Amino acid sequence: MPSLGARLRDRVAEAITAALGDAGGAADPRLQRSDRADWQANGVLALAKSLKANPRELAAKVVEALTADDVVAAGEVSGPGFINLTVSGPAILRQAAARVDDPRLGLPVAASTGVSVVDYSQPNIAKEMHVGHLRSTIIGDAIVRVLEFTGERVVRNNHLGDWGTQFGMLIQDLRERPELLAGEEEGGDQPSMSRLNRLYRGARARFDGDPDFADRARKRVVALQAGDPDTMDAWREIVEESKRYFEAVYAELDVLLTDADAVGESFYNPFLAEVCAELEESGVAVRSEGALCVFFDDVKGPDGSPVPLIVQKSDGGYGYGTTDLAAIRYRVNVLGATDLLYVVDSRQALHFKMVFETARRAGWLPEGVTARHLPFGTVLGPDGKPFKTRAGDTVRLVDLLQDAVDRAASVVREKSPDLSPEELAVRARQVGIGAVKYADLSTSRTRDYVFDVDRMVSLTGDTGVYLQYAYARIQSILRKAPDVTAAVDPEIPLEDPERALGLLLDEFGDAVAQVTELYEPHRLCNYLFSVASAFTAFYERCPVLKAPSEALMANRLLLCRLTAKTLRQGMALLGLATPEQL
Numbered sequence: 001m002p003s004l005g006a007r008l009r010d011r012v013a014e015a016i017t018a019a020l021g022d023a024g025g026a027a028d029p030r031l032q033r034s035d036r037a038d039w040q041a042n043g044v045l046a047l048a049k050s051l052k053a054n055p056r057e058l059a060a061k062v063v064e065a066l067t068a069d070d071v072v073a074a075g076e077v078s079g080p081g082f083i084n085l086t087v088s089g090p091a092i093l094r095q096a097a098a099r100v101d102d103p104r105l106g107l108p109v110a111a112s113t114g115v116s117v118v119d120y121s122q123p124n125i126a127k128e129m130h131v132g133h134l135r136s137t138i139i140g141d142a143i144v145r146v147l148e149f150t151g152e153r154v155v156r157n158n159h160l161g162d163w164g165t166q167f168g169m170l171i172q173d174l175r176e177r178p179e180l181l182a183g184e185e186e187g188g189d190q191p192s193m194s195r196l197n198r199l200y201r202g203a204r205a206r207f208d209g210d211p212d213f214a215d216r217a218r219k220r221v222v223a224l225q226a227g228d229p230d231t232m233d234a235w236r237e238i239v240e241e242s243k244r245y246f247e248a249v250y251a252e253l254d255v256l257l258t259d260a261d262a263v264g265e266s267f268y269n270p271f272l273a274e275v276c277a278e279l280e281e282s283g284v285a286v287r288s289e290g291a292l293c294v295f296f297d298d299v300k301g302p303d304g305s306p307v308p309l310i311v312q313k314s315d316g317g318y319g320y321g322t323t324d325l326a327a328i329r330y331r332v333n334v335l336g337a338t339d340l341l342y343v344v345d346s347r348q349a350l351h352f353k354m355v356f357e358t359a360r361r362a363g364w365l366p367e368g369v370t371a372r373h374l375p376f377g378t379v380l381g382p383d384g385k386p387f388k389t390r391a392g393d394t395v396r397l398v399d400l401l402q403d404a405v406d407r408a409a410s411v412v413r414e415k416s417p418d419l420s421p422e423e424l425a426v427r428a429r430q431v432g433i434g435a436v437k438y439a440d441l442s443t444s445r446t447r448d449y450v451f452d453v454d455r456m457v458s459l460t461g462d463t464g465v466y467l468q469y470a471y472a473r474i475q476s477i478l479r480k481a482p483d484v485t486a487a488v489d490p491e492i493p494l495e496d497p498e499r500a501l502g503l504l505l506d507e508f509g510d511a512v513a514q515v516t517e518l519y520e521p522h523r524l525c526n527y528l529f530s531v532a533s534a535f536t537a538f539y540e541r542c543p544v545l546k547a548p549s550e551a552l553m554a555n556r557l558l559l560c561r562l563t564a565k566t567l568r569q570g571m572a573l574l575g576l577a578t579p580e581q582l
């Protein structure tokens with residue numbers, strides 16, 4: 001796990017450890033942010049217990065020994081033996097000045113890291129992307145960006161659903177009715193995807209209604225699995241067309257995924273027989289009613305009978321899980337993965353539990369390699385039920401995004417009526433897409449949330465637009481600022497909102513670390529929202545451009561610059577655009 005940050009917090013902790021001297025040993029000072037002071041150290045209490053000393057007396061001794069330090073301005077014993085600590089104003093300003101011109105804002109790059117393979121987005125060929133794929137794409141993108149920033153080696157992996165019996169009916173239908181494709185010269189990638197989706201549904205309807213066609217479609221599946229050249233050609237065409245469409249969506253969403261990251265399920269086909277053979281030989285899987293199954297003590301159906309992971313069906317076909325097992329072997333052995341991460345809907349929790357346990361038993365997940373399913377909740381419609389169109393269909397992702405961009409356009413137009421149509425279009429996209437991403441990322445990952453575009457593009461409240469607006473406002477202050485010749489003067493006493501903002505800015509590394517440790521981007525969202533709010537409070541109370549002295553202006557401009565840079569870097573890690581003006 002990458003370690004981040006030489007923070008004020010660390011220096012406060014060091015000061016306590018130094019003050020404890022030999023008595024402290026390896027005791028953790030247990031620092032917490034506190035309402036009553038900047039930090040509260042709770043560790044002395046436990047230490048006193050183990051030393052059989054009086055906690056308040058020990059705390060008093062520590063406070064006495066503290067005073068000579070240049071980071072801690074004051075210490076005070078509180079309650080049963082807590083220590084309230086006030087950080088010195090000059091230390092806060094010096095820390096800000098030291099970080100502001102570093103492109104990484106003082107956060108180190110991890111020296112030695114593992115290899116994280118992140119499985120995300122994972123749309124299915126010949127089908128529309130829906131809101132579930134939106135969540136996986138956005139959350140995965142943020143996690144990848146944060147991990148890469150910390151220095152972790154990351155392999156992005158878009159596990160495309162590009163294989164399965166559904167291709168039998170689609171290819172068979174297209175071969176029987178080529179006129180479905182002919183004559184429909186549609187421009188752009190999006191219509192062509194709608195067409196594939198429509199064709200897919202047409203084929204499905206034929207399959208369900210016409211047993212003879214169903215037979216021919218099944219034969220087509222056999223031909224596909226046998227690698228029949230004509231069938232493979234048709235399959236490849238469909239895959240390519242779908243991929244072009246996905247790429248258009250990724251470009252619109254402004255995520256890092258590219259074609260090079262796409263590894264379809266079909267990639268693992270050559271390994272499936274081997275996976276099954278190994279599982280059977282080692283006894284991890286057993287034959288049951290003709291199928292090859294893995295059983296688990298704690299996985300049972302409602303009637304109490306065991307529910308197996310079926311790796312090979314009785315007809316010889318392989319399951320979705322078999323592909324995942326082959327993928328684990330590949331990612332660990334060939335890609336050198338130390339951390340396998342799967343950003344997938346929480347309804348697949350049982351699937352991953354069974355797959356991971358099988359892989360462990362088979363020895364494909366050796367010690368030191370972790371596999372984690374990072375589940376996420378459902379996107380709900382205004383009625384609080386899983387998001388569907390009025391006709392009961394899944395909502396097309398492209399329509400959703402368009403809707404958000406359109407509404408963002410009206411918000412932007414109202415704020416800046418003089419924008420040219422081109423500028424308006426660019427900004428509406430940044431705001432609309434940012435709003436959708438932020439609404440998703442700021443919700444704790446496992447929770448469901450209601451897709452409410454009006455709330456998402458609101459200028460007030462915990463929204464992406466609010467953050468973008470805060471950033472743009474600071475940039476406008478900085479543009480207006482005169483050339484200040486005075487240097488930052490750390491000795492000028494800090495007002496409360498300056499102190500609060502300065503301390504908060506120093507916690508950027510902690511917010512980033514929470515994302516890498518817990519894979520929870522909402523923690524970074526919460527942090528950035530507090531930064532924007534703390535800035536607002538600061539700006540209301542502490543005039544910057546009209547500061548009473550040049551030195552004070554220099555100090556406040558420093559806080560403005562560090563706030564802007566922290567917001568920009570933090571938002572970039574979430575994949576959010578930061579327009580200079582709004």
Ligand code: ARG
Nearest residue numbers: 119122123124159161324344
């Ligand atoms: N394509 C699947 C779906 O749309 C998700 C794949 C998740 N990743 C995996 N390695 N199983 O439901």
